[in-house]
Amino acid sequence: MLHPSHSEDLLNAYVYFEGQRSEAEQRQDTSAMIYHLHLITIIQIELGMLYDSEQSAVAILNLLDGSSKTGTTANDYRSVYNHLGRLYRQLQHPKQSVDYYEKALSYASTNTDSLIILNNMGVIYKDQKNWGQARNYYQLAYSKITPPYDTVQYARVLNNLYYVEALNELPSANDSMQKAKELRLKHNDNIGLYSSYDDLATLTYSLGNQSEARTYAFKALKLADSINSLTFLRDAYSLLIKIGEHDFIQNYKAVSDSIESLRLKQQNSYASLKYNVAKERERTLAMQLEQEQERAQKQRYQAVTIILLILGIFLFYVLRSRYKKAKELEIYHTETRISKKVHDEVANDVYRLMTLLQASESDSAAILDDLEAIYLKTRDISRENTFIDLSENFSETLNDLMLVYTDSDCSVITKGNQDIQWQQINDDKKRAVYRILQELLTNMKKHSNATLVVIKFKQFGKKISVEYRDNGVGSRLQKKNGLQNAENRIFVLNGTITFETEPGNGFKVRFTL
């Protein structure tokens, strides 16, 4: 940035540092802001945007005044004031320029800093041809120089001081200027060297040595050419014209024009860039606002999701505990039912048989008959509660159940059983269908005297609907054991069941699960 090789570089640098400054501002990082503003003021002065540069410098001063850290800011103050001095020199306000340099000087902490500022002040007086003051400052600057007497700064002060001295016809001055020139050559300090040639040409010309002045002026031109800077080239032509080489007026004008047009172009680009940067900043702000809103909305959604999740978990546990309770109830009912059956149907019969045997004299065939009846009852109880093999074809399992109840007295007719896709129905439901039908058919056999039973099956996706109907005697609706069990099973599986019966009008049950 400080040594741009291309006219676009400065502008690119400006955009970059402006972005950095803007970011620093958002982080409220004052020292980074100051750092980037420094660089921006320099770019602006290079671009010739002197008033913008001044604004930036003032912004730095405001930041520095507002900053609480005093120790570290001295350097920044010196740098800003020095910059403002430079600025006002270019704005042709020598008095203000000197004032700022004085302020900068008061913050200078090293000899090098001081001598740079003092030298800058000397230059102002030199501009005004106030040789006396110029000489005073150069001498002050010279006095600050510390060994080794070998640096670029030394060469600069040396050249400037003895230029003034030479003008005052100090004989040794020329030698010192030559020495400065040699030092600059040695350090490859082309810009310093150019100034040496310029001063030497001006000096020798003013001393009346036309040919020597011409040599230096041409050397300056050649150097300007090799520096590849239009400004130096223009200065070199100006120097040549000053020492009477009027042939170069055309060249001077051409270079001046191209400098001017380049500057105009850069300034235009800068103006549009500045506008774009401002626009960009607005856009960034708008985007930040939007992001803020989005974040708020996201948080709202998250809150809602979490609440739903908690509700869901709560519901899950409630339902699970309800299911568990229903399951426990079913088990309890089943156990009491089996126990009652064993008591009513088996124990009583065995007791009866025992009393019969005590009375004795009964024939063994009759006892055997009784025993068989008891055996069959226990077998039936076992069968009613035995495990249902769901690995086999369920349609056949059901069909076999119907066949057990189909005999010379009664036909059990089914419709739709073979059309049901039983593999799509879950095992709990299949078990329930089997048990409920088994209970209904057992009841039918015991109490109804039915001769015909029709059982219709229908499937609705994963649900199954069954309608049972017989032509038996029917009954007043009393939910005895079996029916109560059926209801429990349906309730556990969240199904529905309805009973319809009247004496003399058969029995009808419909359930869905």
Add this chain to the structure above:
Amino acid sequence: MSKKILIADDLDSITAGVLNTLKAGGVRQVETVHYCDDAYLKIKAALLDGHPFDLLITDLSFKADHREQHLRSGEELSQILKKEHPELKIIVYSIEDRLQKVRSLTQKHGVDAYVCKGRKGLEQLAEAVEVVFAGSTFLSTQVEAALRPKTTMEINDYDVALLNQLAKGLNQDEISDYFRKNNIKPSSLSTIEKHLQKLRIRFRAKNATQLVANAKDLGVI
């Protein structure tokens, strides 16, 4: 009878009953075991000795106890033996009377006879032994239905359509015509006659009128 028989049952009282029956039938060579694994080993050993068993009578359900068993049921035992030694006759003698079980044992595994334990169980077992040695199969009367072809009381939509037309007062010829017109198959008179006959049996109806009445009472139509 010079046959060699093995009885596998975990209840001694039952084994004793079977032994008596067999001895009454003149069988001399009978051995007994309590576990399926033992039965398997005995049969294998006898084969190696050159005096193989001719018949196995086995229960289906064996109570699990402290002894770890590879074969845990008479079903597993029958399955593996029939696979490895199809010439060995097997009679299952069990309290189990579910038709599906009987069907899978006799048809899938090739068991020769299935006898239900019960009042007439031992008599049927004696009969079964004779039938099996004669090279035939035997099923107790309680489970005979297992192997009856198509013992199903299922009716379908076709039957319902038939009943509906009958309920409208159509005779068999008219139903046949109606089916043909409405593209309901089969529509031939003989098929319709056969189906109506079957329906009458299922609905315990003496004639068409009673068939319609019964079907209506039970909500089929």
